[in-house]
Amino acid sequence: MRLGVGWAVEWLQLSARKMSEHRVELIELDRAIGDSDHGENMDRGFQAVLEKIAEAAPDTPGAALKLAAMALMSKVGGAAGPLYGTAYLRAATALGTLEDVDAAALAAALEAARDGIVARGKAEPGDKTMVDAWTPAVEAANEAVILGADAVAVLAAAAEAAEVGAVTTDPLVARKGRASYLGERSAGHRDPGAVSTALLLRAAATAAGFPDGEQA
């Protein structure tokens, strides 16, 4: 199974809905260890993504992700804007002008996105950041490709790994970003960036047709 621009647009639309639905949750998470703006910023950013894709009508998945990158970069603000903007841009670049994305291309795009976040934010796994969701997601996606999974299964594997990754940030002490100012006191809270990453990757799988437990 291959995924085309229809999937990409649906992913972004579903992402916007998820950011809106989880806005308060992300705000609460960020209030504990950050500056409580993550939910607000992501919601605003993805509303801007909706406007962009509505007015520009992208014709490839890469083009859709590039539009999203520009909107997120501009409208999310804080550190999450340039981080997610870079992620979506690098993914868009990796996909190029492909009209249909297969499992391998998808895994490569996820890896490019993760690498962009690492390059921009300089965080490593274990620093209690969104990298702790992205890195297991990329590993799971690559493993799924090796095992012969199709694009939908690759996304499902990535989403599940990101969700687990987000949970594993609970006991970590933050070493990057504003949460690191709290030192040991950041332990015991889930990283909001890792949670938003898990939500976005879950939306990617759902948009590809993988059953979403949360929606049932």
Added chain:
Amino acid sequence: MTVALVVVSHSARIAEGAVELAGQMAPDVRLFAAGGTEDGRIGTSFELVLAAFESALDSAAGAGVVVLTDLGSAVMTAEAAVEFCSAPQDVLLADAPLVEGLVAAAVAAQGGAGAAAVKSAAEAVRFNGGGFSSDRGSSDGGSTGVGGAGTSDGGEPGGVPAAPAESGEFVLVNEAGIHARPAARIAGGLAGLDAEVTVNGVDGTSVMELMALAVGQGGTLTVEARGKDAAKAVAYVRGLVEDGFGEK
């Protein structure tokens, strides 16, 4: 063309104010402010930053762009904008205190320094206790030979001071002595020369250090220069001093 400068700040007023200040000391340098969000809030706007980069690239016409930033996510926004802009290799981010670094960069650009040298002029300004000092370090001074490049602490290699190739002592005749504008003129001119120059022992290309000398009317500037343009450097300072920095 001279190197163009961009200020990326969380606050529009900080960016504009820094540009205004540096513009006083470097009238020919194009400075661009990219502060705050598009709707005037505190934050950084990727689109404003990208637009400022493109304007700066246009006006620099190949001479390069150097960017000064404030807090953390401004750096990230600037880095992302470099990646997106039309000529990523021509945009250099300086890791320097915003205001002091911008002034040092503007003065170096005014003096004709290339982009790498302008960047290192900004980065030479370091926080040092309560004040600032210039540590030229062994950073890439670029081909224009910003003064002091090549030693790690502003002193001499091995701790043995070499005799200056050229030197001179000049008594200040202008009423105000060394203040911001004369310091900028000295530093700006010297930055464009291929020589290591000290003035009363401090880096002759550092506006901040020259200002901190606080030499008044009747005081003496001792200029010591080494390198290809050493004689030119000493003559340049003599000319400025004798002319009273145009203030007589």
